[in-house]
Amino acid sequence: MQHRPRRSPTPSDAPASAGIRARIRTRAAGRGRTRLRLTAAAAGLALVTGLAATASASPADSAAPASAPPPAASGAQQVEYFGPDGHPRHTTVPVATPKRLAGPQRARSAAELAADGDVTSVIRNGATAKKVDVVFIGDGYTLAQQKDFHADAKAKWAQISKVEPYASNRKLFNVWTVDAVSNQSGVSGDPGKDVVKDTALDAHFWCDGIERLLCVDTGKVESYAGKAPDADLVIVLGNSRKYGGAGYNDITSPVGYDGIATASSDHPDSAQVAVHETGHSLGKLADEYVYDTNGTYTGAEPSAPNITKMSVAEMKAKKAKWYRYLGQNSPDGGKVGAFEGGGYYPRGLYRPTADSIMRTLGKEFNLPGRQAMIDGFHRHTGR
Ligand SMILES: [Zn+2]
Secondary structure, three states: OOOOOOOOOOOOOOOOOHHHHHHHHHHHHOOOOOHHHHHHHOEOOEOOOOOOOOOEEOOOOOOOOOOOOOOOOOOEEEEEEEOOOOOEEEEEEEOOOOHHHHOOOOOOOHHHHHHOOOEEEEEOOOOHHHOEEEEEEEEOOOHHHHHHHHHHHHHHHHHHOOOOOOHHHHHHEEEEEEOOOOOOOOOEOOOOOOOOOOOOOOOEOOEOOEOOEOEOOHHHHHHHHOOOOOOOEEEEEEOOOOOOEEEEEEEEOOOOOEEEEEEEOOOOOHHHHHHHHHHHHOOOOOOOOEEHHHOEOOOOOOOOOOOEOOOHHHHHHHOOOOHHHOOOEOOOOOEOOOEEEEOEEEEEEEEOOOOOOOOOOOOOOOHHHHHHHHHHHHHOOOO
């Protein structure tokens, strides 16, 4: 179990309403997680051009840890990302934006300040307490580009919500935009590593030296997310065509949302990364891929619903994990069983199917994964 330092809200933060605070306390009570669960919660990120991510991270890659990464130290955050080769990886990045990117910033005009923080309801299906409230925040959009941002947010949601079980449950979601007015259009590190843009959330590719890793100042994100009535899931769109993204799912937000996903606004594959990331944040699902060098898992039974130490026979006998679905056809192909390898370990842990989206981008959630997502939706709908 691990506790991360909470970030102090910036002075510009809108105070959370009493209702939101009450929900945060409720959630905080349920925040105890095993070490494995926390690692899995590191956000899914990034970019695969036209090809599915493959399952097994290469130990030869310097960005791939030999084992599941240790808890991030104070001042650092864990992120999950998918490199251009499609291999999933984890890394730890500094919380603080590099100084060369963080300032100095031009003072914003009165008109820019007046528009900054505007909240718009994009899709409304019901009261916030009864719906999953998805909040999009844009970075690298100037005052004149806020309409573009709204269009990009709608388009991204359309892509995400095409995937099951979102598609069959669209009515469970409200979608909001919060305008963040940037001084310059585009984000740092696009197209080149040395490009610096003066933006509201300090979004930058080449985060910690990794081109496709799109980091943000999570404290600034929080200050904007707090302006929405009830943020349950936060997606930051960097105004860019470049392939990239990131996921911060180990963030404990006083605002009450489960993690932050970043994605480039105009790359077609970034929605897949966001969907994988919500598998962690909403579905509480573990990654089903492995690091080859990790060997055999010997820890406690993981809390995630889609990995287990148990065999098929043990799951059946104990009525545990995905026993209900054993032998059924799964939307990602094949039948649900117990496939060795998952939760970053090639041995000693089992996953429900050969190749779901929690293992390979571009795939479907498997049957237990779909149910976990639906359960996650309903954690936010008061049902
Ligand atoms: Zn993941």
